[in-house]
Amino acid sequence: MASSFLLSNVAPQQAQFxxxxxxxxxxxxxxxxLNQRQLxxxxxxxGEGGTLKEEGRVVIPRQFYKLWVSSRGYRAWVxxxxGAGVPQKELSGSAYARFEVTLDELRKATGLNLAPGTSGEAKGRLCAASIPLSR
Incomplete structure (x- = not known):
C-alpha cells in the first residue's frame, strides 16, 4: 500500500460519496x-467535470470504477x-447492484482492457457474501 500512497495516485471525490x-x-x-487466495x-x-466546479487546476472526475479479478471470476462497479444519482449514504450490499457492470460495460466506459484474458458473465458471483447482487 505504501507504494500507492502518492499524490499522483489521488483523485478528488465528493465528500459524502x-x-x-x-x-x-x-x-x-x-x-x-481476505476471503480469496489472490485478488x-x-x-x-x-470522465471529468460534472456538477462540481474545477478548483484551480484540479479536474474532478465524473465517475469512479472498481474492478475485482481473481481466478474465480470478476466483479466491477461504476x-x-x-451529479444526479450520487449515493449519499453507505449502501446495503444489494443496493450496490445498481452500479455493478459487466466487464464489457467497463471496457466501453473506460476504453481500457483492464482484465486481459478475463471474460464471461460472472456478475455478482465473486465474493457474493461481501456484496450480494439482487435488484
Whole structure:
C-alpha cells in the first residue's frame, strides 16, 4: 500500500460519496481480498467535470470504477462522483447492484482492457457474501 500512497495516485471525490457509498465498496473489497487466495483490484476514474466546479487546476472526475479479478471470476462497479444519482449514504450490499457492470460495460466506459484474458458473465458471483447482487 505504501507504494500507492502518492499524490499522483489521488483523485478528488465528493465528500459524502467518499465517506459513505465508496467507503462501503472499499470495505467490501477488503473483505473479499481476505476471503480469496489472490485478488487483483483496479480502481480509477472516468470522465471529468460534472456538477462540481474545477478548483484551480484540479479536474474532478465524473465517475469512479472498481474492478475485482481473481481466478474465480470478476466483479466491477461504476459509481457517479458528482451529479444526479450520487449515493449519499453507505449502501446495503444489494443496493450496490445498481452500479455493478459487466466487464464489457467497463471496457466501453473506460476504453481500457483492464482484465486481459478475463471474460464471461460472472456478475455478482465473486465474493457474493461481501456484496450480494439482487435488484
Amino acid at each position: 467518499n465517506r459513505n457509498a465508496w467507503a462501503g465498496l472499499e470495505s467490501a473489497t477488503r473483505e473479499c481480498a 487483483s483490484v483496479v480502481t480509477g476514474t472516468i 459509481m457517479p462522483n458528482v
